[in-house]
Amino acid sequence: MQQIKRTYHQLALFSLLLVSALGYSQIHCGVVELQSTAAVEANMTFADFSRYNAGITLMSVARLRVKVENKAVVDLDCSWKLRMFIENNSGAGTAADKWEEVTLYGNGNALQPLISDLEVRVTNNCGTPLNTGFRSFTDVNDILNIIEELVPQVIVPEGSCTASGTKNVNGPGSYLTNYDEYSFDVDLRLKPGFQYNPGVYKLNIRFRLEEVN
Amino acid sequence: MKNFSKLLSTVLLIGLATTASAQLVDQKDVSITLDMQPVLELEMTTPNQIDFIFDEITEYQAGITQPGATILKVSATVNWDLYAVGRSEAGTRFWDQQVSYGSTTNSVANLPLSLLELKQSRANSGDANATGTYSDYSAAFSTTQAAATGANSLFVNNTGSATPPTAADKYIAGHLGTLAGDSMTAGTYLNNSGTASDFYYVMDYRIAPGLPAIFPNAFIADGDTAEDIATTSGNASAYAEGGVYTMYVQYVLLEDQ
Numbered sequence: 001m002q003q004i005k006r007t008y009h010q011l012a013l014f015s016l017l018l019v020s021a022l023g024y025s026q027i028h029c030g031v032v033e034l035q036s037t038a039a040v041e042a043n044m045t046f047a048d049f050s051r052y053n054a055g056i057t058l059m060s061v062a063r064l065r066v067k068v069e070n071k072a073v074v075d076l077d078c079s080w081k082l083r084m085f086i087e088n089n090s091g092a093g094t095a096a097d098k099w100e101e102v103t104l105y106g107n108g109n110a111l112q113p114l115i116s117d118l119e120v121r122v123t124n125n126c127g128t129p130l131n132t133g134f135r136s137f138t139d140v141n142d143i144l145n146i147i148e149e150l151v152p153q154v155i156v157p158e159g160s161c162t163a164s165g166t167k168n169v170n171g172p173g174s175y176l177t178n179y180d181e182y183s184f185d186v187d188l189r190l191k192p193g194f195q196y197n198p199g200v201y202k203l204n205i206r207f208r209l210e211e212v213n
Numbered sequence: 214m215k216n217f218s219k220l221l222s223t224v225l226l227i228g229l230a231t232t233a234s235a236q237l238v239d240q241k242d243v244s245i246t247l248d249m250q251p252v253l254e255l256e257m258t259t260p261n262q263i264d265f266i267f268d269e270i271t272e273y274q275a276g277i278t279q280p281g282a283t284i285l286k287v288s289a290t291v292n293w294d295l296y297a298v299g300r301s302e303a304g305t306r307f308w309d310q311q312v313s314y315g316s317t318t319n320s321v322a323n324l325p326l327s328l329l330e331l332k333q334s335r336a337n338s339g340d341a342n343a344t345g346t347y348s349d350y351s352a353a354f355s356t357t358q359a360a361a362t363g364a365n366s367l368f369v370n371n372t373g374s375a376t377p378p379t380a381a382d383k384y385i386a387g388h389l390g391t392l393a394g395d396s397m398t399a400g401t402y403l404n405n406s407g408t409a410s411d412f413y414y415v416m417d418y419r420i421a422p423g424l425p426a427i428f429p430n431a432f433i434a435d436g437d438t439a440e441d442i443a444t445t446s447g448n449a450s451a452y453a454e455g456g457v458y459t460m461y462v463q464y465v466l467l468e469d470q
Binding site: 027029031032033034035036039040041042043044045046047048049052053061062064099102105106113118186188190192194195196197198199200201202203204205206207208209210211213 | 236237238239240241242243244245246247248249250251252254288289290291398399400401403404468470
């Protein structure tokens with residue numbers, strides 16, 4: 001019995017050591033910072049027919065600046081990914097694929113705008129994102145990658161784009177020293193058509209910069 | 214040994230708790246406000262004034278038609294109805310007499326606004342629950358020798374106001390009520406097959422006085438009750454007093470609600 005207890009303790013200790021070691025292994029970078037101008041609010045107002053017909057495109061509504069620094073003791077595994085999430089205050093009852101309704105102007109066709117009508121384009125001077133065209137979210141569960149986590153892990157170092165047009169630059173670097181690869185412009189486009197209820201609606205796009213484990 | 218194990222476990226647990234969640238992350242938000250304002254636009258191409266001058270006997274007999282005098286083009290982001298209503302400056306259901314060429318015992322100066330006939334180029338597709346004999350002005354103009362008909366007589370309110378027609382009266386598009394089939398859906402003539410769409414109407418006008426000039430095709434709003442001069446005056450010998458008369462047609466585009 002004593003022997004079993006000892007073995008159990010040893011196993012538990014070993015497990016903790018392993019998990020602890022893995023936990024530590026997540027931190028490869030010293031600084032991971034995403035900067036942008038103070039709270040970005042984009043307004044799309046459809047008040048006449050040319051707008052409804054042609055849609056509205058807002059260029060550079062936000063400019064994201066990435067700064068990822070290595071630790072003092074350089075870790076060769078330091079890399080990052082940048083992703084987009086969409087939020088519609090679904091906790092308040094908004095359907096997963098609809099815009100959040102703030103107010104209605106009157107009776108329309110009883111349809112609420114779809115999240116998928118909003119198109120987002122994120123790009124930079126080097127065109128480092130793997131997808132540089134307009135894309136849309138299916139619903140709030142959809143996540144769009146800008147700089148992806150490659151499997152198996154591939155670290156594309158700073159300066160690669162300038163030299164060869166390589167995409168998905170994800171090594172340590174900064175917009176201060178390499179603006180074209182570490183800054184991103186966000187463009188929005190929306191063409192609602194005529195099928196939706198007139199009113200005011202809201203969405204929130206969250207840009208999330210993470211170091212890759 | 215046992216105490217050492219416990220101590221080590223505790224230290225490792227605390228260390229794990231403080232480091233496992235230490236993955237470096239930063240995030241920023243872009244908040245988007247979509248303001249879709251309701252738009253109802255009625256674009257009208259028409260002369261400022263449409264003249265009907267009856268100075269020949271054949272014109273009294275055959276009437277005068279002004280084909281395609283008005284073109285109506287609709288753009289809307291909401292469900293909509295469109296109707297025409299006859300109005301006069303005096304606010305009555307009669308034409309305004311500007312000049313009289315002389316009155317007699319049997320001449321009548323109160324010409325009903327409904328004597329004006331309209332014909333729309335495209336039938337009303339939003340009249341599923343209309344209850345009247347005629348739900349729109351899409352019928353062809355009758356020959357003046359045929360029996361009198363109210364199929365094309367202009368809708369007029371008893372009070373001369375612009376109040377929308379009832380379910381029994383004529384609309385150009387859509388109808389009273391908000392049930393399915395009572396309205397036209399949102400859209401615009403700009404991207405709906407031009408003249409063949411429900412957002413584009415060409416309006417013809419006709420006045421047929423007849424001989425004597427009693428305007429046999431004048432009917433009250435429901436299209437079933439005659440409003441010609443002889444009937445309304447109760448005088449079989451009555452006829453329209455010669456003169457200059459004016460009125461206006463008001464086209465109203467409104468949200469179906």
